[in-house]
Amino acid sequence: MVGRCEVTRGTKLALWVSLVAILLAAGCGENKPPDTRAADEKAIRDLDAQWSKAAAARDVDGTVSYYSDDASLLAPNAPIASDRQSIHASWASLLGPDTSLSWQATKVEVARSSDLAYLVGTYQLTTKDAQGKPVSDNGKFVEVWKKQADNKWKVVADIFNSDLPVVQPRPPAAKPRPVERKKPTHHSGKRKKRRHATASEN
Numbered sequence: 001m002v003g004r005c006e007v008t009r010g011t012k013l014a015l016w017v018s019l020v021a022i023l024l025a026a027g028c029g030e031n032k033p034p035d036t037r038a039a040d041e042k043a044i045r046d047l048d049a050q051w052s053k054a055a056a057a058r059d060v061d062g063t064v065s066y067y068s069d070d071a072s073l074l075a076p077n078a079p080i081a082s083d084r085q086s087i088h089a090s091w092a093s094l095l096g097p098d099t100s101l102s103w104q105a106t107k108v109e110v111a112r113s114s115d116l117a118y119l120v121g122t123y124q125l126t127t128k129d130a131q132g133k134p135v136s137d138n139g140k141f142v143e144v145w146k147k148q149a150d151n152k153w154k155v156v157a158d159i160f161n162s163d164l165p166v167v168q169p170r171p172p173a174a175k176p177r178p179v180e181r182k183k184p185t186h187h188s189g190k191r192k193k194r195r196h197a198t199a200s201e202n
Helices: 003-027 037-056 060-066 086-092 188-201
Strands: 067-074 099-109 118-130 134-147 153-162
Touching: 037 099, 037 118, 037 134, 037 153, 060 086, 067 086, 067 099
Parallel strands: 067 153
Antiparallel strands: 099 118, 118 134, 134 153
16 A cells, blocks of 8 residues: 555656646747837838828829728718728829828837737828919828738728818808988978968968
């Protein structure tokens, strides 16, 4: 009995030692994925600069190619565009022959997982009014970039708006007041005098 107990205890001890060794080896051998945020930030900045050049060249198809298939465009004073066709239509209406557009990134933040990032920047837009005079607009934007299955970065959300103050509509012009005509005043005293004079003459 003593021999069996000693063997059992020895076997258990050996098993515990082996288990601890395996766990330690697994912990030491676990490798965290490399931190690629710096490289991803540079890649997104470069892509965004190329995107701005495509818009400056009024290349609608090239501009829309930076969006993912499930992207959303939130332009000011317009419904949300959540499919490629409506996004293409939005850019086609913006990049007219009299339009000059460019933008610059001011901040790029990449998630530690390196699959999502957001970009903040400013834009400059010049168009022409009905009389052909240039009209300038400055504003800001936010882009959300997502790494796709092929490891390429695409924009999944894009929103922008102007820095210019909202132009308040002019109040309707006040209608001129109608001129009130004064009723002629009848002087009863003069009438009485005239009547009295007529009676004396008779």
